[in-house]
Amino acid sequence: MKFFYDLGTFMNKLLVSAFGLTALSLFACQAVPQPTPERNQLASFRAQRASIAIDTQLGEAAVANEAALTEEIGTVILKGLQKEAGKFPMTRDVHAKHHGCVKSFFEVNNAALPQQLRVGVFARNQSYPSWIRFSNGQGKPKNDIDGDIRGFGLKLMGVPGAKLLENERNEQTQDFLLINTPDFFIKNLPDYVGFIEATTNGGLGLAGYAITHPGVMYKIYKIFGQKVANPLEIDFFSTTPYKLGSTAVKYRVKSCQPGKTPMPSNPTPNFLRENLSRSLNNQEACFTFMVQLQKDIRSMPVEDSTVHWDENQSPWLPVANIRIPAQRFDSEAQMGYCENMSYTPWHSLPEHKPLGAANRVRKTVYEQVSQFRHHHNSAPRKEPTSHELRL
Ligand code: HEM
Numbered sequence: 001m002k003f004f005y006d007l008g009t010f011m012n013k014l015l016v017s018a019f020g021l022t023a024l025s026l027f028a029c030q031a032v033p034q035p036t037p038e039r040n041q042l043a044s045f046r047a048q049r050a051s052i053a054i055d056t057q058l059g060e061a062a063v064a065n066e067a068a069l070t071e072e073i074g075t076v077i078l079k080g081l082q083k084e085a086g087k088f089p090m091t092r093d094v095h096a097k098h099h100g101c102v103k104s105f106f107e108v109n110n111a112a113l114p115q116q117l118r119v120g121v122f123a124r125n126q127s128y129p130s131w132i133r134f135s136n137g138q139g140k141p142k143n144d145i146d147g148d149i150r151g152f153g154l155k156l157m158g159v160p161g162a163k164l165l166e167n168e169r170n171e172q173t174q175d176f177l178l179i180n181t182p183d184f185f186i187k188n189l190p191d192y193v194g195f196i197e198a199t200t201n202g203g204l205g206l207a208g209y210a211i212t213h214p215g216v217m218y219k220i221y222k223i224f225g226q227k228v229a230n231p232l233e234i235d236f237f238s239t240t241p242y243k244l245g246s247t248a249v250k251y252r253v254k255s256c257q258p259g260k261t262p263m264p265s266n267p268t269p270n271f272l273r274e275n276l277s278r279s280l281n282n283q284e285a286c287f288t289f290m291v292q293l294q295k296d297i298r299s300m301p302v303e304d305s306t307v308h309w310d311e312n313q314s315p316w317l318p319v320a321n322i323r324i325p326a327q328r329f330d331s332e333a334q335m336g337y338c339e340n341m342s343y344t345p346w347h348s349l350p351e352h353k354p355l356g357a358a359n360r361v362r363k364t365v366y367e368q369v370s371q372f373r374h375h376h377n378s379a380p381r382k383e384p385t386s387h388e389l390r391l
Helices: 002-016 039-050 066-082 189-201 203-212 214-224 271-282 332-339 357-376
Strands: 098-108 127-136 150-156 174-179 242-244 247-255 285-293 317-324
Touching (some): 039 066, 066 189, 066 357, 098 150, 098 332, 127 317, 174 247, 189 203
Antiparallel strands (some): 098 127, 098 317, 150 174, 242 247, 247 285, 285 317
C-alpha cells in the first residue's frame, strides 16, 4: 500500500517536475521563442545525426525510425522549455539545480589498462584541469531533501584533437556525464518517447504510462529513494557505454571520502551545497575514475542501458584520480558561471565515442536544447580553457 501511496506522490511530482516538463498551461500566451528549430538548423542537426558511425562490432544497431524519434524527443523538450520563456535565467530542462561547479584535476594513471586501450585522454599519465558540476536531476529546482537523481558533469580541459561535436570540433574539452545509479531506467527509444510525452502531458497520460511501464516507474522510485547527505560521498555512473579504442566501456566515479556526513535532521533547501561547501572549506576531496570493459556483446549490450554489466564478469578498473582541492566555489559569480557551463557526452574525442541509441539521441538533443537556452539567456556557449572564470 505504502509503495502505491509513495508512487502516487512521486507521480504527482513527475507531473510538475520530472525531466522539467511542466503540465500544459492554458494561460501561457506571452510572445516566446519558437520551439521548433528553423529549417537550416534542422538540416544541420539531421546532418550531424547522419554523421554518427554505428559500431556494429561492439553491438551497436540503428533503431527503426531513430531520426524521427530523436526529433520528437527534441521537440517535446523544447515545447516544455518554451513555457519557461518568461523566466530568467531559463534553466536546463533536467539537472536544473546545481550545487556548484568545483575546480578539480583529473590525474590519469593508466597502469590497469592493457596497452592497446591506453588511448585518448588515457594515452599518457598526465593531469588535466577539470570542472565538476554537481546537480539534482529534476527540471524544477526542489529542496534537496526531495527524492531525485543526482548528477555529476565532469569536463576535462586542455585535451587536444578534433572532437565529435561538429559545432565545437576544435574545443579542447572532454566531458563525462554520470548519475548516481549504475543502470539507466529506460530500455529503448520508443519507451523514452512514451515517457517524455507522458511526463509532459501528465494526468491520465502519465497514469497510463505508469500502468503499462511499472518497471520504469519502480526503477525511478528506487533511485529517488537514495539518501544523499553530501555529493562528495556517493558514487556516480555513466549508465550508457562509450568506446575506449577498440572496445566499449562504462564509467564510474567512486568516492574516496573517508567519512559519512549524517543526513540533516532539519534539512535546509540547499543542504547539499552547504555540506559540499563545508567539506571543501579547508580539506581536499577525491574520487576514483573507473572503467568497466565490455567482455561479451550479448551479456554486456550497448543498445540497452538497463542491462547491468556484471562486475564478476568484468571488474571496475581504476584509470584516474580526481582531486578536488580545498576551495570556495559558491560566490555569486562562480554559481552564475556554473549555470552557463554546457555539458554533453559528445564533447568528446573519437576514441571515447558515445555508444548506443540513448547516447546517439543525446548528440543533437543536448545541442538543440542547450542552444535554445543559451540564446534565450543571451549567454553564448563558451567552452572553458582553464579554472579562471571567463565571464
Ligand atoms: C535519451 C536519453 C537522454 C536525453 C534525451 C537527455 C536529455 C538531457 C538534456 C536535454 C539535458 C540538458 C542539456 C542542457 O540544456 O545543457 C541533460 C542533462 C544531463 N543529463 Fe541527460 N538525457 C538523456 C540521458 C541521460 C543519461 C543516460 C544520463 C546518465 C549519465 C544523463 C545525465 C545527464 C546529466 C548529468 C545532465 C546534466 C549535465 C550538466 O551538468 O550540465 N542523461 N540531459
